[in-house]
Amino acid sequence: MTNSEENDFPLPELREDIQLLQGPTALDGSPTWTIFDPIRNRYFKIGWLAFQLLSRWSVGTVQKITNIVKRETTCNINEKDVEDLIRFLYGNNLTRNSANNTSDDYYIQYQNGKLGWIAWLLKNYLFLRVPLVRPNTFFQKIIPYTDPLFSHITRNVIFVLGLLGLYLVARQWDTFVNTFLYFFNFKGAVLYFIALVFIKVSHELGHALTATRFGCKIPTMGVALLVLFPVLFTDTSDAYRLTSRSQRLYIGAAGVLTEFYLALICIFLWSFLPDGMLRSTAFVVATVSFSLTLLLNINPFMRFDGYYILSDWLGIENLQSRSFALGKWKLREILFSLKDPLPEKFSAGMQKFLIIYAWCTWTYRFFLLVAIAFIVYYLFFKLLGIILFVAEIYIFILMPIIKEITVWWNRQESILQSQRSFLTACIFLMLLLVFFIPWNSRVTFPAILEPIEKTTVYAPAPGRIGSIQVSNGAEIKAGETIVVLDSPQIDDDILRTKTQIQALNLRLQRIAASAEDLFDVHILHQQLKEQESKLAGLMELKDRLVIRSPISGKIVEIADSLHPGRWINETLPIAFIIQEDALLVEGMVSAIDLSRLEISQDALFIPDDVSRDSIRVEVSELEYSNITNLDVPYFASIFGGEIAVRQDEGSHLVPEVSIYRIKLDIKDKNKHTPNQVVRGIVNVEGEPKSFAKRVYEIVAAVLIRGSGF
Incomplete structure (x- = not known):
């Protein structure tokens, strides 16, 4: 007996229920096979060598199967290859017995994989599947009756209706884009909810029916909670048994195609439906709902339809895990040049694509998870929101980074021997210095330049210009005449009133000669007083037609085409008057920047209008109470300013963030005086502050403001 035969040991028995299925052709053209575990509904892809071993597994021992495969195939294998396959089978519970031939191993494996309720919640609250039905039998029964839905005739009819609908919509495009949505009552909300459920159920039925037509089973359908928001799901994992890549692509795209067909039908129906909730529903299904579905489902960076479509199109199962392995390998090579072997060989173009895909996915997920963390933070009551916020940031963002850094630490000997590592360390140190050294001292904020004293002069009443006493650019003192108005109506009323007064005085002078006037003497005196009072009012009104300047200053703008x-x-603004020697710069700063400003700090006002010169100013006043209603519309975002605002029910401008008012005095007194409010920015050399401190203050301010503690 040889030594190899003495060291030979038996192969573990495979489970009778597992299935070995023909798989799709690999990227390199080699055949693949799939191991199907029906109990756990899991699939494992294997290559040519593993298939040759499993197809001869019944020979019994490691040495025998090694010799037979060597003799009967072109595979050059050794006992280590067989041992690797045995570890794979044990690790995925594909054997009848465990490695130690005892059920305790399965129990220990179960306990190790079992999570406490807190860990389970933290792991699954972002995405949790809740199976509701097992519809496979139902779909097997109805699939013969669904043939018309998959016929070329149905598809062509829908396309024709869609094209006709697009043509009709194009002819009334303004009406279409301004479709009024009748969903602002209970009945409308219920109708919209029903339409939304119908769309999403149709989406999932598209996946399920297509998979069933291709011979796949649908074990479950149900609801998935995406950050506690319910979405429907269909388990089409049985599609892994299909060898046709086009069939798997069709299954992955079936949901989006179903919604696309519904959108085409609704575009057609919109042109014929009367105004009301049904037409609004057709509009939403054809536009908003379908657009949101595309954004969510076609996204290849999350495990939705787009990911599986891309995976099947490329012919790469487990796309993310395999691309992530390449992405980590490339990152280590860039940073440390470790000369590690490729985790998996692809063509040069495919390798580059997978690396870029991995890095894009990491970037997308980073910002998405941070956004979700803030949503969760605001969604729950404050204490739980903070706990979930911190837990999510740690588990989904920090932990992967820590694991990768741990790999670097464990390989520190190889890393320290690499010259690239020294360059990476220098760049990293420079970035740390940039991030932590307080070199950024400039504070920049939006501001406006305006006169302290300014006024617009209007006519007190309608009138005709009699004379114009000033010109544009003239200096004027308070009380001086600008324009004199004539009013024929007022002049006529004054003349008639004076005539009435003269007549009444004449009658009173001749009262002794008239018994009638003598009897009405008290009435005549009363009428005389009334006419004299009326005359005084008319003269006052006539005097008001002499338009005078309310302040001393300079006329910087006078209305066009004024002439006698x-x-x-x-309503006509006649003149705009300002005081040249009383200009002020007013700005709005954030809470973080406010702490870096002091009274008497020098600054520079830079107008948005590049034709104007910059003006030296200095900080004269800081207000430490935040502004709840923005009273200067020039700063508001809705009027072209830089402060994000919203309008409340009273049409007040409410800032979205805390802002504080700052006033600055002009130091360049000889600068050209503007004849209107000038927008711009102010640069102040404030207290130096690092990026790290600024980030810390922003995060701390958000958490403190939102905590409610």
């Missing part, structure tokens, strides 16, 4: 004889009314 022109009629004007109360």
Whole structure:
């Protein structure tokens, strides 16, 4: 007996229920096979060598199967290859007995994989599947009756209706894009909810029916909680048994195609439905709902339809895990040049694509998970929100980073021997210095330049210009005349009133000669007082038609086409007057920047209008109470400013973030005085502060403001 035969040991028995299925052709053209575990509904892809071993597994021992495969095939294998396959089978519970031939191994494996309720919640609250039905038998029964849905005739009819609908919509495009949504009552909300459920159920039925037509089983359908938001799901994992890549692509795209067909039908129906909730529903299904579905389902960076479509199109199962392995390998090579072997060989173009895909997925998930963390933080009550926020940031963002750094630490000997590591360390140190050294001292905030004293002069009443006493650019003192208005109506009323007064005085002078006047003497005196009072009012009104300057200053703008004889009314701004020696810069700063400013700090106002010169200013006043209603519309985002605001029910401008008012005095007194409010920014050399401190203050301010403690 040889030594190899003495060291030979038996192969573990495979489970009778597992199935070995023909798989799709690999990227390199080699055949593949799939091991199907029906109990756990899991699939394992294997290559040519593993298939040759499993197809001869009944020979009994490691040495025998090694010799037979060597003799009967072109595979050059050794006992280590067989041992690797045995470990794979044991690790995935594909053997009848455990490695130690005892049930305790399965119990220990179960206990190791079992999570406490807190760990389970933290792991699954982002995405939790809740199976509701096992519809496979139902789909097997109805699939013969669904043939018309998959016929070329049905597809062509839908396309024709869709094209006709698009043509009709194009002819009334303005009406289409301004479709009023009748969902602002209980009945409308219920109708919209029913339509939304119908769309999403149709989406899942598209997956299920297509998979069933290709011979796949649908073990479960149910609801998945995506950050506690319910979405429907269909388990089409049995599609892994299909050898046709096009069939798997069709299954993955069936849901989106179903919604696309519904959108085409609804576009057609919109043109014929009357205004109301049904037309609004057709509009939403054809536009908003379908667009959101595309954004969510076609996204290849999350495990939705788009990911599986891309995976099947490339012919790469487990796309993310395999691309992530390449992405980590490339990252280590860039940073440390370790000369590690490729985790998996692909063509040069495919390798580059998978690396870029991995890095894009990491970037997308980072920002998505941070956004979800903040949503969760605000969604729950504050204490739980903070706990979930911290847990999510740690588990889904920090832990993967820590694991990769741990790999680097365990390989520190190889890393320290690499020259690239020294360059990486220098760049990293420079980035740390940039991040932590307080070199950024400039504070920049939006501001406006305006005169402290300014006024717009209007006519007190409609009138005709009699004379113009000033010109544009003239200096004027308070009380000086700008324009004199004539009012024929007022002049006529004054003349008639004076005539009435003269007549009444004449009658009172001759009262002794008239018994009638003598009897009405008290009435005549009362009428005289009324006419004199009326005359005084008319003279006051006539005097008001002499338009005078309310302040001393300079006329920087006068209305166009003013000339004697022109009629004007109360709404026409006649002149704009400012005080040249009283200019002020007013700005709005954040809470973080406010702490870096002091009274008497020098600053520079830079107008948005590049034709204007910059002006030296200094900080004169800081307000430490935040502004709840923005009273200067020039800063508001809805009017082209830089402060994000929203309008409340009273049409007040409410800032979305805390802002504080700052005022600055002009130091360049000889600069050209603007004839209007000038927008711009102010640069102040404030207290130096590092990026790290700024990030810390922003995060701390958000958490403190939102904690409610």
